[in-house]
Amino acid sequence: MNHELEVSILKELMEQLDEGKNIDAGVQYKMPTTGYVCPQIAAKERELFFQNHTQLLGLSQDLPSPGSYITNDDFGTPILATRDKNGDFRAFLNACRHRGVRVAQENRGRKTLFTCPFHHWGYSNAGDLINVPDQEHFGVIDKSCNGLIELPAVERDGILWVHPQPDGELDVDGLLGKTLADELAAYDLGSLIYAGTKTITKDLNWKLANDTFGETYHFGKLHKDTLGQLNYGNNLHLKEFGPHHRFVTASKAIDRLKTQPESEWDIGVGAGFVLYYLFPNIQLIVNPGTCTLVKIYPDPERPGRSTSQIVVYFSQAAMDAQADQDAGKVTPDMIYGANEDRGPSLAATMEIFNSTIEQEDYLMGEYQQKSAENGLLTEIMFGRNEPALHHFHTTFRDRLGQPPLEKISA
Numbered sequence: 001m002n003h004e005l006e007v008s009i010l011k012e013l014m015e016q017l018d019e020g021k022n023i024d025a026g027v028q029y030k031m032p033t034t035g036y037v038c039p040q041i042a043a044k045e046r047e048l049f050f051q052n053h054t055q056l057l058g059l060s061q062d063l064p065s066p067g068s069y070i071t072n073d074d075f076g077t078p079i080l081a082t083r084d085k086n087g088d089f090r091a092f093l094n095a096c097r098h099r100g101v102r103v104a105q106e107n108r109g110r111k112t113l114f115t116c117p118f119h120h121w122g123y124s125n126a127g128d129l130i131n132v133p134d135q136e137h138f139g140v141i142d143k144s145c146n147g148l149i150e151l152p153a154v155e156r157d158g159i160l161w162v163h164p165q166p167d168g169e170l171d172v173d174g175l176l177g178k179t180l181a182d183e184l185a186a187y188d189l190g191s192l193i194y195a196g197t198k199t200i201t202k203d204l205n206w207k208l209a210n211d212t213f214g215e216t217y218h219f220g221k222l223h224k225d226t227l228g229q230l231n232y233g234n235n236l237h238l239k240e241f242g243p244h245h246r247f248v249t250a251s252k253a254i255d256r257l258k259t260q261p262e263s264e265w266d267i268g269v270g271a272g273f274v275l276y277y278l279f280p281n282i283q284l285i286v287n288p289g290t291c292t293l294v295k296i297y298p299d300p301e302r303p304g305r306s307t308s309q310i311v312v313y314f315s316q317a318a319m320d321a322q323a324d325q326d327a328g329k330v331t332p333d334m335i336y337g338a339n340e341d342r343g344p345s346l347a348a349t350m351e352i353f354n355s356t357i358e359q360e361d362y363l364m365g366e367y368q369q370k371s372a373e374n375g376l377l378t379e380i381m382f383g384r385n386e387p388a389l390h391h392f393h394t395t396f397r398d399r400l401g402q403p404p405l406e407k408i409s410a
């Protein structure tokens with residue numbers, strides 16, 4: 001993010017804090033709870049948003065070198081993604097052409113030959129069928145046209161994108177738009193190193209999981225002993241980019257910037273996090289030295305269940321600093337400054353973040369899901385201070401062909 005934009009966002013947040021105001025959409029909405037429970041809506045969402053929509057698979061360092069691979073089963077099409085010998089990102093249907101068994105079983109690793117466990121047909125990491133055992137018994141098979149089914153895949157500015165349909169249109173520029181694409185490119189996401197994944201499957205609709213990233217109204221309440229210790233809550237910068245948005249809230253460290261010249265202001269200090277919501281299901285959170293990718297998926301069978309993959313990446317510099325800290329060469333004060341409101345380690349900070357999502361936010365989502373399934377609570381409300389929720393649901397409803405959110409009249 002350029003410095004001028006950082007300063008303008010920080011000023012907006014400081015002004016809200018100084019004046020005791022939050023962001024104000026000037027309108028409140030109500031929404032039927034059926035969207036969280038209805039099987040027909042859930043089926044349409046899966047079809048439109050997941051099975052026939054470009055998906056963000058990960059970041060470049062998920063496939064750090066030729067021979068690396070990852071698999072993904074989260075959006076309905078089993079994916080095998082590889083980095084081939086030329087260093088190119090490739091994506092395939094993870095299904096053997098003989099009788100459909102998965103050729104790669106693990107979530108990630110290194111392999112140049114994928115041997116199907118059933119009858120040992122073998123495929124290269126470019127998808128070519130290169131080995132058919134006992135071919136004299138099996139009969140003639142044209143290897144050249146029986147490789148793994150390839151899917152559209154693009155690596156752009158450190159992000160891996162895939163389309164779940166072989167003939168799907170993968171237009172990342174059209175999906176993001178130039179302004180957002182340029183802003184994301186400036187983070188150099190491709191240099192961040194994969195650090196780990198936490199999978200959370202819980203009884204809440206995928207949109208309820210997404211909604212927990214849609215306001216800061218709850219920070220000082222629900223998260224008063226966790227994230228609320230580091231961030232003020234009740235303040236928000238929001239910028240929409242078509243169906244996507246940028247969402248920034250102030251950390252308590254923003255107060256220190258007031259004594260510094262603007263030229264030295266750093267959004268990595270003054271913001272609790274900078275979060276990009278990428279339609280339909282991605283929350284991409286960038287902090288100094290780390291990036292957290294939250295990918296949220298509906299359960300294929302149950303509208304009231306979802307899985308979130310929380311994937312953490314660290315910069316090399318952050319990992320080096322952490323290693324020095326672990327070895328006792330430096331202390332957190334030496335890295336962050338004596339008054340910095342940061343946790344003791346990157347890993348610990350991420351653990352706090354993950355457990356906050358699982359044990360606080362998603363617990364609320366499970367309560368919300370139960371209320372919606374009961375059928376007695378037919379509507380919920382979104383306040384003037386929750387415009388990102390307006391944006392999520394306005395977009396979803398528009399794409400699903402549903403009527404717009406209904407305003408609450410005073």
Ligand code: FES
Nearest residue numbers: 096098099116119
């Ligand atoms: S199903 Fe893969 S080798 Fe038979």
Ligand SMILES: [Fe+2]
Nearest residue numbers: 212218223361
């Ligand atoms: Fe939260």
